[in-house]
Amino acid sequence: MLSTPAAQAQDAASRTSRPAPRPESPFGSGLPLRRRLRAAWAWIRENLFSTWYNGILTVFTLGLLYLALKHGLRWVLLEARWAVIPANIQPLMVGTYPRAQLWRVWAVLATLALLSGLSAGAFGARLKRAAAWGAGIAAAFLLLPLSAVSRAMVLACAGLYGAGLLGARGRRALRPWLVGAWFLSFPWTLFLLWGVQGSQLLPRVETSWWGGLLLTLILAVVGICCSLPIGILLALGRRSSLPAISWCCTAFIEVVRGTPLVAVVFMAHLLVPLFLPDFRIDKVVRAMIGFTVFTSAYMAENVRGGLQSVPKGQYEAALALGMNSPLMMVLVILPQALRAVVPSIIGQFISLFKDTSLVAIIGLLDLLGVARSVIANPQWLGLQAEVFLFAGLIYWVLSYTLSRSSRRIEKALGVAGRR
Amino acid sequence: MWSRQAFRRFAIQLVFLAAAAAVVFYFYNNVAQGLRQLGLRFEYGFLRHTAGFAISEGIAYQPSDSYARAIWVGIVNTAKVTLVGIFFATLIGVLMGVARLSSNWLVRQLAAVYVEVFRNVPLLLQLLFWYSGVILKLPPVRQSVAWFDAVFLNQRGLYLPRVVAGESFAGWRWFWLAGLVAGAAVYVLVRLRLKRLDRPGFPSLWAVPVTLAVAAAGWLILPGRPLALDYPVMGRFNFTGGTHASPEFAAMLLGLSVYTGAFIAEVVRGGIQAVDKGQYEAAHALGLKGPLVMYLVVLPQALRAIVPPLTNQYLNLAKNSSLAVAIGYPELFNVGTTVMNQTGQTLPMFVLMVAVYLALSLLTSAFMNWYNRRMVLER
Numbered sequence: 001m002l003s004t005p006a007a008q009a010q011d012a013a014s015r016t017s018r019p020a021p022r023p024e025s026p027f028g029s030g031l032p033l034r035r036r037l038r039a040a041w042a043w044i045r046e047n048l049f050s051t052w053y054n055g056i057l058t059v060f061t062l063g064l065l066y067l068a069l070k071h072g073l074r075w076v077l078l079e080a081r082w083a084v085i086p087a088n089i090q091p092l093m094v095g096t097y098p099r100a101q102l103w104r105v106w107a108v109l110a111t112l113a114l115l116s117g118l119s120a121g122a123f124g125a126r127l128k129r130a131a132a133w134g135a136g137i138a139a140a141f142l143l144l145p146l147s148a149v150s151r152a153m154v155l156a157c158a159g160l161y162g163a164g165l166l167g168a169r170g171r172r173a174l175r176p177w178l179v180g181a182w183f184l185s186f187p188w189t190l191f192l193l194w195g196v197q198g199s200q201l202l203p204r205v206e207t208s209w210w211g212g213l214l215l216t217l218i219l220a221v222v223g224i225c226c227s228l229p230i231g232i233l234l235a236l237g238r239r240s241s242l243p244a245i246s247w248c249c250t251a252f253i254e255v256v257r258g259t260p261l262v263a264v265v266f267m268a269h270l271l272v273p274l275f276l277p278d279f280r281i282d283k284v285v286r287a288m289i290g291f292t293v294f295t296s297a298y299m300a301e302n303v304r305g306g307l308q309s310v311p312k313g314q315y316e317a318a319l320a321l322g323m324n325s326p327l328m329m330v331l332v333i334l335p336q337a338l339r340a341v342v343p344s345i346i347g348q349f350i351s352l353f354k355d356t357s358l359v360a361i362i363g364l365l366d367l368l369g370v371a372r373s374v375i376a377n378p379q380w381l382g383l384q385a386e387v388f389l390f391a392g393l394i395y396w397v398l399s400y401t402l403s404r405s406s407r408r409i410e411k412a413l414g415v416a417g418r419r
Numbered sequence: 420m421w422s423r424q425a426f427r428r429f430a431i432q433l434v435f436l437a438a439a440a441a442v443v444f445y446f447y448n449n450v451a452q453g454l455r456q457l458g459l460r461f462e463y464g465f466l467r468h469t470a471g472f473a474i475s476e477g478i479a480y481q482p483s484d485s486y487a488r489a490i491w492v493g494i495v496n497t498a499k500v501t502l503v504g505i506f507f508a509t510l511i512g513v514l515m516g517v518a519r520l521s522s523n524w525l526v527r528q529l530a531a532v533y534v535e536v537f538r539n540v541p542l543l544l545q546l547l548f549w550y551s552g553v554i555l556k557l558p559p560v561r562q563s564v565a566w567f568d569a570v571f572l573n574q575r576g577l578y579l580p581r582v583v584a585g586e587s588f589a590g591w592r593w594f595w596l597a598g599l600v601a602g603a604a605v606y607v608l609v610r611l612r613l614k615r616l617d618r619p620g621f622p623s624l625w626a627v628p629v630t631l632a633v634a635a636a637g638w639l640i641l642p643g644r645p646l647a648l649d650y651p652v653m654g655r656f657n658f659t660g661g662t663h664a665s666p667e668f669a670a671m672l673l674g675l676s677v678y679t680g681a682f683i684a685e686v687v688r689g690g691i692q693a694v695d696k697g698q699y700e701a702a703h704a705l706g707l708k709g710p711l712v713m714y715l716v717v718l719p720q721a722l723r724a725i726v727p728p729l730t731n732q733y734l735n736l737a738k739n740s741s742l743a744v745a746i747g748y749p750e751l752f753n754v755g756t757t758v759m760n761q762t763g764q765t766l767p768m769f770v771l772m773v774a775v776y777l778a779l780s781l782l783t784s785a786f787m788n789w790y791n792r793r794m795v796l797e798r
Binding site: 047048050054057058061062065241242243244245248254255257258259260261262263266267270271274275276277350354355357358360361368371372375382384385388389391392395396399400403 | 428431432435436439446449450452453454521522523524525526529535536539540541542543544545547548551552553555556734738739740741742744745752756759765766769772773776777780781
């Protein structure tokens with residue numbers, strides 16, 4: 001559900017053309033019972049039975065809802081065999097990442113939790129809201145059928161988040177350091193997970209061992225991080241006044257945007273070894289290349305939109321200050337343009353996060369790939385609906401949370417929306 | 420002589436092109452070398468060779484046909500699932516988009532739940548769920564779910580009666596022709612009259628019933644039925660007659676239209692909300708009532724905001740149809756990968772597929788641009 005029903009109704013009413021008078025909320029407290037009942041009745045009449053066809057619609061929808069809930073709940077509670085999920089939770093989360101090395105995944109999560117806590121504190125998030133977010137994410141993790149050790153780890157991460165939040169409150173001086181730390185957290189994560197060849201402490205874990213939700217997230221993050229700079233260059237190239245450059249960039253962008261993602265990923269899988277026969281590039285990296293190529297074309301269009309939103313006066317002012325073209329771009333135009341595209345970058349990340357599921361087609365074991373291999377196991381025959389629903393729930397929770405928070409970020413930045 | 424700046428611009432472009440060409444040449448050289456080791460050349464001659472693999476559905480095709488024919492079957496199947504998918508996705512999307520703005524709280528909430536659920540789950544997962552979690556779990560052929568002995572649903576797909584020409588179909592065609600002519604005449608007359616009176620209205624509301632009435636008259640006058648229904652009948656092992664949607668096609672259609680419908684719902688909602696409140700008030704002030712406000716004032720303006728993003732959704736649907744490779748519906752990409760596996764001609768086949776998808780994209784956006792331009796001009 002979206003926010004509260006009342007807020008939703010008000011929101012919709014304020015944007016539609018026919019303004020409906022907002023009825024008194026029936027949930028208001030502090031009123032005597034009789035008045036509350038009357039208000040509730042008024043609300044029901046206003047919102048469910050305002051006209052005769054609305055009445056019919058309500059009754060009809062209620063009937064459908066009843067049937068759907070009846071059958072759905074019976075299946076979920078009585079017929080579905082959920083034992084398959086706890087039995088396979090580790091592959092679903094991290095794939096075949098070696099059991100003895102799992103502490104590295106926790107180290108990554110701990111780093112991210114600490115950084116998030118510190119940032120929430122230093123950037124002045126409201127304490128209640130930040131705490132609620134942390135608690136919500138921790139609770140979501142605890143709802144998964146994890147082992148006791150893992151649950152303790154989740155609590156430890158939550159503790160780190162809380163400590164960071166309280167420790168950094170009001171320390172504005174930390175901000176630039178934190179921005180730097182976030183940039184470093186990306187290579188740090190890859191370093192931790194990948195390890196060093198021949199090391200005792202951090203033995204190399206080849207990417208072919210990565211899997212599950214871990215792989216899904218890494219593919220999405222790598223795809224976005226690598227495609228952002230390429231996308232910026234392509235957008236600048238497309239707007240360039242040099243015809244050769246602008247033509248090449250436009251052609252690249254349009255061809256990639258006209259090609260289905262499966263085809264791009266598939267081709268990265270098949271063609272990269274042909275293009276670069278001298279290097280041994282494993283499957284995961286090839287998938288990363290495919291996603292980067294694909295996303296950078298879309299990213300270029302996002303950035304182009306941002307560049308167009310920068311007023312002309314900014315260009316003129318920069319030139320009047322005596323800046324040359326590259327300096328003007330880096331110091332004046334791009335910072336403003338990129339700020340305007342933050343929401344669409346988040347939107348891009350959400351769709352990339354969902355799209356990484358395509359690697360299941362080329363045989364990688366991401367969240368969906370693991371789900372498919374679990375189903376293929378004769379021990380769990382015929383449990384497609386259960387496994388896919390669980391995987392779908394994880395995708396849904398993550399991408400819904402992201403899209404909600406992107407709306408909040410949009411409001412905070414005061415720029416136009418996603419899509 | 421050139422000015423210094425013009426020379427610099429020229430030089431930069433030259434260097435850029437040289438670098439791009441070098442990269443492309445390097446890749447091409449590597450590929451060519453790899454192909455040579457496999458004993459292959461970059462060429463399309465293989466398209467004439469015998470394909471030798473079966474395709475489960477689509478237009479007439481045998482394994483002894485050529486690769487080109489197999490690819491054509493794939494293209495037709497892509498077009499089929501895309502067009503039918505666009506139809507249903509638009510239907511669902513418009514319905515849900517309007518429902519999100521309903522004055523009925525329950526309907527509004529359910530539409531919001533639909534949009535948020537299906538938009539935020541990967542399409543591939545939805546397709547796999549519909550295919551292996553729902554459709555393949557339907558009852559077997561012997562215990563089909565049946566409605567009125569005409570529609571049968573089982574794990575081999577959906578069986579529907581098919582409309583076929585009856586004994587007097589040839590005569591009936593002439594009635595249709597006459598009806599169309601009469602309808603066109605009525606359309607023109609009503610339109611001229613409305614123009615003379617300078618009143619808004621819908622000539623089609625007069626023209627279409629006239630056409631249908633003439634056709635209906637033909638149905639009654641002609642001896643025997645002009646159209647007949649061919650029902651699916653349970654044979655020894657399977658149904659015969661009627662028309663049939665395979666489980667793969669049904670799953671693709673269901674998945675694509677439900678997923679894209681959620682996005683279209685948002686597009687429609689945004690478009691309707693983009694129409695200014697003053698427009699409704701102005702229309703009412705001019706004395707327009709009920710549906711006329713919607714058709715003459717709100718919809719034309721909403722459509723202008725809807726058509727461009729809607730085009731994107733249609734294109735997405737067309738491209739997403741390539742996910743059929745995961746459930747085995749034989750569309751272009753699926754057939755293409757089979758051809759690649761058999762011939763080893765990865766690169767030529769890839770170029771061919773990208774060209775087809777690009778052509779599809781360009782055609783669709785050209786059509787939608789034409790439509791959009793018409794909408795904008797008509798305001």
